[in-house]
Amino acid sequence: MKVTFAFPVPSLCGGCRVVAIYAQALANNGHEVTIVCPSHKNGGMAATLKRLMKGDIFPRDHLAHSHFSNLAGVNIIQLPPAKMSSPSFYPRADVLVATWWKTVEWIAGFPEEKGKKCYFVQHHEVHDEQPRERVERTYKTPYPKIVIAEWLSKVMAEQYDDHRTHLVPNAVDHTLFFREEDTTAAAFxxxxxxxxxxxxxxxxxxxxxxxxxxxxxxxxxxxxxxxxxxxxxxxxxxxxxxxxxxxxxxxxxxxxxxxxxxxxxxxxxxxxxxxxxxxxxxxxxxxxxxxxxxxxxxxxxxxxxxxxxxxxxxxxxxxxxxxxxxxxxxxxxxxxxVANSSWSNSANAFEKVLACLTAAEMPLCKDAV
Missing domain, CATH: 3.40.50.2000 (Glycogen Phosphorylase B;)
Structure with a gap:
């Protein structure tokens, strides 16, 4: 498969780490993976002045300080924020994955050749600092949705009448996070x-x-x-x-x-x-x-x-x-x-959902997980 992820500015947040894990797993399995993301935040003159006042003369290299920095075999396209909604900068693909509410807006009018659209929902982003009506409109789109937790499946069904979400839960890497036998917890x-x-x-x-x-x-x-x-x-x-x-x-x-x-x-x-x-x-x-x-x-x-x-x-x-x-x-x-939690299993489930979505009928992949 050719898979494109539309992503906001790369960072060290958990959502970026999850996308990095799935992008790497897909690439390791022989798929052609591209991540398209802004090269910097679109903060305007106020943000620039604030940065200069702090002594930061040059804009931060967000990619280098993100979970995308060590990806291997994954093509990363960085664009000026204003060009993120221009389909000409995105490759042809089988699947185009929106990963945040604003990325849904960016890809909304893209032609089919850029990939069948789906929405990877990692949160219900109706926070005070976000434009609620715009965010809610993205959840009302007909795009198939992949969610990371059961509560998000319930929200999509109860608030947006979407009963066809695909649950692919996040996981933990047991090679990185484990308890050694001789470890003692500090008393307080x-x-x-x-x-x-x-x-x-x-x-x-x-x-x-x-x-x-x-x-x-x-x-x-x-x-x-x-x-x-x-x-x-x-x-x-x-x-x-x-x-x-x-x-x-x-x-x-x-x-x-x-x-x-x-x-x-x-x-x-x-x-x-x-x-x-x-x-x-x-x-x-x-x-x-x-x-x-x-x-x-x-x-x-x-x-x-x-x-x-x-x-x-x-x-x-x-x-x-x-x-x-x-x-x-x-x-x-x-x-x-968490003994049975595995990024390998979750990555396989994520890949299975994407493969399912590329089928002509785009059926519900009930057995993804």
Missing amino acids: TVCSMYSETRFKGVDITLSAFSRVRERIPQAHMIMFGAEPLRDGRTLPEGVEFVLAPSRTKLRQIYASSRAYVFSSRSEGFGLPILEALACGCPVVATDAGCAPEYIRNGVNGYINEIDDVDGQANSIESILRLESTAWATMSKAAIDA
């Missing part, structure tokens, strides 16, 4: 991901941790993030920040922590949940993304309501106060919860 350490994006719920995580510190003064949190803290941003006492940890370092953070704290208000999936579980790190989560599908209360972690600071704090404290044997049981249950 938890970890979490840092992000400036409001819906990620970092404010809830930090508030919950501060309450835990009032009751357990020796509590310690390791936060990791792809970007440096904003100028002037400080973290509460007891919180350590690790910038862009390597996969090995990230595995060590998960494995040495008593719990991973996930407080998102909205999440397409939440890959760190699976990574933490695979490393034997129980998860304290809000009811978002894949958490309800993988977390069992009191077994391999806890789930609380969105914005429930007290619930998150109490769950963190409960895990920190577990005796070693009880925590080891919860850690083992965490590993068991």
Whole structure:
């Protein structure tokens, strides 16, 4: 097959990593894969002035600092943002995959020779910072949709009357995320991901941790993030920040922590949940993304309501106060919860759906996963 992905500006976000994994898998299986993406963000003069004021004379090389940087055998076409909606810059293909709401707008009028269109839905992007009506229109398009989580299938069916979505769940790489036999979790350490994006719920995580510190003064949190803290941003006492940890370092953070704290208000999936579980790190989560599908209360972690600071704090404290044997049981249950999760299986399912969509009738691929 000839497969083209239309993608926004490359980054180190989870959505970019998932597309990179599938693009590489398709290329490894002999398919001709192309990713078309903007070379830079279309931020206008204001964004340029802000960048210059920070001392960044040259625009950032987004591709070099993204999950696409090490792809092999995948053709990457970078275009000025204004040309992303021009079909002449896209190759002929069998399938054209939109990967974000704005990419759906870009490819909407493309001729059939650019590929049969489908929509890879990794989130329900109706956030305050997005133009809601435009976003919702993309979900109403007739394009076949591939979704990464069961909750997205339900949203597409209940809110957009689309009952023909194809579920291909995200996964975890067990060669990167695992628990070594001699690993010992620090007695009062938890970890979490840092992000400036409001819906990620970092404010809830930090508030919950501060309450835990009032009751357990020796509590310690390791936060990791792809970007440096904003100028002037400080973290509460007891919180350590690790910038862009390597996969090995990230595995060590998960494995040495008593719990991973996930407080998102909205999440397409939440890959760190699976990574933490695979490393034997129980998860304290809000009811978002894949958490309800993988977390069992009191077994391999806890789930609380969105914005429930007290619930998150109490769950963190409960895990920190577990005796070693009880925590080891919860850690083992965490590993068991994702034992059958595999990027190889998910990539094969994704490939099967695309092959199905290239058929003349474009049938529903019920047995993709």
